[in-house]
Amino acid sequence: MIRVMIIDDSAVVRSVLQEILQKHAGIEVMGTAPDPIFALQKMERDWPDVIVLDVEMPRMDGITFLRKIMAEHPTPTVICSSLTEAGAETTLQALEAGAVSIITKPTTRLTEFLREYEESFINAVREASMARLGNIRPLARISAAPAAGLTPKPVAATGSTPPGSLLTREKLSADAVLAPGNGRSAMTRTTDQIVAIGTSTGGTQALEYLFTKLPVTSPGIVVVQHMPPMYTKSFANRLNQLSQVNIKEAETGDRILPGHALIAPGGKHMLVRRNGAQYDVEVVDGPLVSRHRPSVDVLFRSAAKAAGANALGIIMTGMGDDGARGLKEMAEAGARTVAQDEASCVVFGMPKEAIKHGGVHEVMGLDEIPARLLKHGGSLKG
Secondary structure, three states: OEEEEEOOOOOHHHHHHHHHHHHOEEEEEEEEEOHHHHHHHOOOOOOOEEEEEOOOOOOOOOHHHHHHHHHHOOEEEEEEOOOOOHHHHHHHHHHHHHHEEHHHHHOOHHHHEEEEEEEEOOOOHHHOOOOOHHHOOOOOOOOOOOOOOOOOOOOOOOOOOOOOOOOOOOEEEEHHOOOOOOOOOOOOOOOOOOOEEEEEEOOHHHHHHHOOOOOOOOEEEEEOOOOOOHHHHHHHHHHHHHHHOEEEEEEOOOOOOEEEEEOOOOOOOEEEEOOEEEEEEEEOOOOOOOOOOOHHHHHHHHHHHOOHEEEEEEOOOOOOOOOOOHHHHHHHHHOOEEEHHHHHHOOHHHHHHHOOOOOOOOEEEEHHHHHHHHHHHHHOOO
């Protein structure tokens, strides 16, 4: 039984989320509270397995509360935040403080939205309950002034994407967006190498660790991190401040270049394309694939078709099986493939499924992945 505490200053949100969660076997809402002060009083008597937490509340804000909890009694926490650009910036502070994942709520039609996307909330709570908090690497704090040795790099502005759920009851394959390839390499191997990465729960922290270890000479990188719309732009900007690699939220036509990384926009799919002697990306609408948009399966399939043996596929921490089939397609097209190991994952779901599908050549810890990525960029022996 997963025991949940809901903390939100909206009585409507508390009531509807309690109703949604209580309907599902294996989940018990042990309490609700309008702010962290009331919640702490209840939690002194009975501690939850998972906390669902708003970030903007009276008396004590959610970020302050989260830092207190993670310092004194680490507990898997799902942030329930408004889907706004301001909310995105605040929620990144929550990930910085140790939150496991994000679910979003709109500013209008709140009750209808919560009920319509109840599966999103159920899955968020379930995956949080399985998270290994010890493997969450705290995000670096970014102040107004850059850290020593860091020079902020300009990031091209991109438009926000419309709201969309990450999950749905219907489960479509990558066929819904992109036709499958023939299992053969798209082209012979060249010195023009790319890296495709897919991740979900725990991935924000894992990607920060990865990118802060990479030099500007790293191969071109494309990333799908399961996040809601608006959040990916803030996340890309954050990584760009911390890394020597130039990182931005992807737009159609962006080239995949050495020393650069493109993050798929929340609510959109991202595809790798071969454009003459170069690689670029296409950002497209489309249905949810493997219950996600952006989908790792879509990215990996496109990399298999466009780059073949010139690509390295890496699947990292996350819940579910998105990416497992696409990674196998990359392997069949001649790409090398890597899965993060169980010992270093926050949730060993996506890598586990990829291994089960038979598409993984190498399994390694997060600490080993930066060197493996650089080896791909510098050696045709891969």
